[in-house]
Amino acid sequence: MGWVKRHLLVTSFVGLLLSVGLLTALVGYLGVVVYAALVSGGSIVGPLLELALPFLLGVAVLLTTATLSGVGFAVAVLRRLSLPRSERVHAVVDHVEREYSPLSSVVFADFLAPPEPSADERAERALADLKQQYVEGDLTEAEFERKVDRLVATDSVDEARADRERRLVHEREQSR
Incomplete structure (x- = not known):
């Protein structure tokens, strides 16, 4: 499924072009047969009856293919839009x-x-919330300082953990 998702735009566009082109050729062929029958003065019914089953089957397959390709193309284009x-x-x-x-x-x-917000953005939001609570009087000065210290300590722990994980990944890559 990964290959289809990665190449959906190209495969659906090619499928759409081929199915619409073949459908146009099929309808054009039917037009030529009808025109030839009219020009020759013969009956149109005979050639149309001979072509009915293969023509209708071909049209059904090509219309289905064109519809599915068109939907796939639209989905691929919409996914790439900003x-x-x-x-x-x-x-x-x-x-x-x-x-x-x-x-x-x-x-x-x-x-x-x-x-998702980055760790820095989350920390900035948390600090802004603490400041707002302090300004509004919901926190005392001691509570505010304690929560800011806890926020800074948590940030330091998260940064240390991220650095340690980066070093481990780097060491694994070098050992390969």
Whole structure:
């Protein structure tokens, strides 16, 4: 499935071009047969009856292929667009995908989800929240300082853990 996802744009575009081109050629061939029958003065019914089953079968296969390729192409193009990522858009698309099961395989909701904040952004938000609580009088000065110290200590622990994991990965890569 990974190969199909990576090459969906190209394969669906080629499938769309081929199926629409062959469908056009098939309909054009039918037009030539009808025109030839009309020009020769013969009956149109005979040649049409001879072509009915293969023509209808070919049209059905090519229309199905064109439709599936068109949907695949549209999905691939939409995935590559620079769409706004927000929690509100993510919630709406997620709801639509859950309500209509055929859309659940498209997975646009995850694509539209806002990116996770980095550790620095989370720490800045937490510090801003603490400052706001202190300004509003919800925290005493001692509580504020204790929570800021705990926040800084947690940040230091997270950074140390991340550094240690980076070093381990680097050592594993060098040992290979």
